[in-house]
Amino acid sequence: MQIVINNIKMPVNHKIEDVLLAAQEFVRQQCIYADNFYIYRQSIDARHKKSIKYIYSVAAEVNNGAKILPNSNLQIISQNDEIKVESKKVFKKRPVVVGMGPCGLFTAYILTLSGNPPLIIERGGMVEERVKSVEEFWNSGKLNTESNVQFGEGGAGTFSDGKLNTGIKDKRQRFILKTFVRFGAPNDILYKSKPHIGTDKLRTVLINMRKYLLDNGCEIQFNTTLTSLKMRNGKVSEIELNNDKVIECDKLFLSIGHSSRDTYEMLYKAGVKIEAKPFAAGVRIEHKQEFISRSQYGVEWKALPPADYKLVYNGKDRSCYSFCMC
Ligand SMILES: Cc1cc2nc3c(=O)[nH]c(=O)nc-3n(C[C@H](O)[C@H](O)[C@H](O)COP(=O)(O)OP(=O)(O)OC[C@H]3O[C@@H](n4cnc5c(N)ncnc54)[C@H](O)[C@@H]3O)c2cc1C
Structure with missing residues (x-):
């Protein structure tokens, strides 16, 4: 069983070891035997500029039978926070995933974990090729209509710094973050309040994820566009690739993002x-x-990471909010 010790306050200059020691001291005072301490969440409380503090939560393991009385400083992590995918082949024909942005990548990953590795088709190039066509566009204005900032392995946000914050609460979030770490993202995305992967590492994560998918039975076809499909009795029966090759398909996952207008028209x-x-x-x-x-942050700003802010305006008919900061 896992517990979380909340509200550990630290001065601006501190060591991570001191955070873990503070958590160990807390559980010792509560007469709880715990092990395997690690940072669970980190944020900065800058409300009082004269005494800015880092606020940590630390997780640790306790025996399943341990008696824990949860309070605001001590929580038990629900077992439901862990997502387990059972491996069980359920599809007779190989499923097909269209698009290799975040949605397609995670669809393919879950299908693979569940024992049903799909065929993935992506109209753009693999990320290494895509970087070249995007650079060419930025330098010369020459647009590759199939492999560009919107289209290609990694999807539309690949040329961003990979910000991972969201206003939505969903128990699958930690699973997503852990998957990114598994494929090479920095470990601190698991606990920072405004996590981001970083542009350079984002590409490595994509390459590692692709390798995992290929090693575990997926087939990937880059520079391949879904151009048509046939329906029989309201269900998909065939798909056409690149206006040419037709293949049978009865399970089609469309992860095509916002920008593929020709595909929406075709559908x-x-x-x-x-x-x-x-x-x-x-x-x-x-x-x-x-x-x-x-x-x-006031005078302490140099000792702290770059600050951000959030603005929200709630109007009568519409609202307006700041979404993210680079
Ligand atoms: C410049 C920029 C920066 C961003 N920065 C961030 C950020 O930092 N953090 C964040 O959370 N979000 C960011 N976003 C938003 C984020 O990129 C999108 O929310 C996300 O990419 C949507 O994922 P998706 O998989 O649904 O679609 P997409 O990422 O759009 O992926 C769809 C994929 O499907 C492929 N495709 C489409 N049609 C076909 C077809 N017919 N055949 C084959 N393949 C096809 C496309 O080539 C594409 O690769 C950013 C977006 C942009 C444009």
Whole structure:
């Protein structure tokens, strides 16, 4: 069984070992025998600029039978936080995943863990090739319509710094973060309040994930576009790739993102039910980092990581909020 010790306050300059020692001292005082301590969450409390503090939660293991009385500083981690995928072959024909952005990658990963490795098709190139076509576009303006900032292995956010924060609470989040760490993302994404993978590491994670999928029975076809599909009795029966090759398919996972307008048109014409969805429009605002850090942290700003902020406006008909910061 796992427990979490919350609300461990540390000064700006501290060592991680001191955080773990503080957690060990806390459980000792509670007469709990615990082991395998690790950082579970880290955030900064900058409300009082004269005494800014890091706030930690530390997790540890205790025996299953241990009597723990949870309170605001001590929690038991629910077993439901761990997602376990049972391996059981259920599909007679190999399923097909279209798109290799975050949605397609995780669909393929879960299918593989469950013993049903799919065929993955992706209209863009593998990330190493994609980097070249994107650089060419930035340098010369020459657009590769199939492999670019939106299309290709890793999907639309591959050329960002891989921010992982979300306003949504979902018990699968830790599973997602642990999967990224498994494939080479920094361990600190598991506990930082505003985690990000980093552009350079994001590509390595993609390459490692691809290798895992291939080693475990998936087939990947890059530069391959789903161009048509056939339905029989309201169910998909065949798909066409690159306006050419037709293959049988009865389990199709469409992970095609927002930008593939030709595919949406094709799906609509083929009789797939499509529903319009509301969208949000965004603008980019630039500030000097020093300005934000000074206003959030005061004189201590240099000793702390770059600060960010969040603004929310709730209007009568619409609201507006700042989404993320690089
Ligand atoms: C510049 C930028 C920066 C971003 N930064 C972040 C960030 O830091 N953090 C964050 O959480 N989100 C970020 N996002 C948003 C994030 O990228 C998207 O929410 C996410 O990529 C959506 O994942 P997806 O798999 O649904 O679709 P996508 O990532 O769009 O992937 C769809 C994939 O399907 C492929 N495809 C489409 N049609 C076909 C077809 N017919 N045949 C074969 N393949 C096809 C495409 O080539 C593409 O690779 C960013 C987006 C952009 C554009």
